[in-house]
Amino acid sequence: MMRTIALIIERTDVSLGGAERSILELTEALRRANVQVTLLTASGEESEGTIPLCGSGPGRVSFARFEKALIRHLAEYEYDIVHSTLPFSFCDVYQPRGGSYPEAMLRNAASYRNPKMRVWKRWTGWLNWRRTSLMRAERLLCRRCEGTTLAALSEYVRDQFVRHYGVPEERIAVIPNGVQLHPSVESAKITEFRGRVRSQSDVAEGEDPAIFLFAANNFRLKGLGPLLEAVKRASSWPSARPIVIAVAGSGNPGSYLQRARRLGIGGRVVFLGPVADMQAAIAGCDTAVLPTYYDPASRFILEALAAGRPVITTRYNGAAERIEHQRHGVVLKDPGEIETLATALIRLSHPDLVRQMSGAIVEDGLREAVSIDRHAEQLTEVYETIYHGIQKHG
Secondary structure (H helix, E strand, C coil): CCCEEEEEECCCCHHHCHHHHHHHHHHHHHHHCCCEEEEEECCCCCECCEEECCCCCCCCCCHHHHHHHHHHHHHHCCCCEEEECCCCCCCCEECCCCCCHHHHHHHHHHCCCCHHHHHHHHHHHHHCHHHHHHHHHHHHHHHHCCCCEEEECCHHHHHHHHHHHCCCHHHEEECCCCECCCCCCCHHHHHHHHHHHHHHCCCCCCCCCEEEEEECCCCCCCCHHHHHHHHHHHCCCCCCCCEEEEEECCCCCHHHHHHHHHCCCHHHEEEEECCCCHHHHHHHCCEEEECCCCECCCHHHHHHHHCCCCEEEECCEHHHHHCCECCCEEEECCCCCHHHHHHHHHHCCCHHHHHHHHHHHHHCCHHHHCEHHHHHHHHHHHHHHHHHHHHHHC
């Protein structure tokens, strides 16, 4: 029997970030699995299967206004399951794409270099009215709404809710994040990407660099600063190939470009800006690197694994749970482990190790393990459990 699901997200514009893209990919995967999904958004354009409840304008809508609009809609239309990415007390499934609000706030503060700024951000984070209202709603949902199942994108996210809110583990279903799988990239596109990066670096003509792809919009939070420090450290050590960092994303490169030049590595860091064909960039790099301070389950790292690329990331990234350390890549305990990060760059400048780790990723079936269809399949199992529980007690 086809289940009807109301899937709640604030906005669906994929240019806003990974959460929006993930929800659209999840919606498509659920529909392929014979689940009827209706996207309920606060704003945006109406289309088949998508209903904006507070107008079509691009501006943000308050949490309270969106909540009232949802209550009116759900009173008029019936769904088997209400699945929300925002902490509404009436949802059957709460799947926070950004992890818990307290953890996100604390890890954001940790990403600042200046100790005084870290303390300031920690204490003033509570002054953000919107975030505070969402945090309050999340706390109430966790402590009072025992009928809501928390769908965590990683064990890291599950642990956040246990630690910050005392949520019993039996209320949490860990459903590891997934991404859409793509066909192999044409060799011409790979050659074009590598040529573009090499031409913008100071690598000598004829040399084949080890290209480490860093992809993010928030350069500070995702650890570009520590990465530059690690490149500087590695530059004084012998490497199998010249190390080049290719930075993809819409973040402002200004201060990081200046920092790279001050460190004497300006020719080894290439800022690409927003990249339209990320699959070609991932296929064209040797290793994906994201020494992040915080990520519930990075899409970029999962997409790299799906493409068979070794990865370097941190334990503050839920996607690291998919990685066997030193087999599929390197997992740092902290972004500040500059020496360890530099050593990883040196080791993965060797093509033999890159091939070895890529082979292990394929051999261990990580491509299928990180697929959005696998994620959707596990989610439908949770839906069924909830639905039958509602029927039994309702």
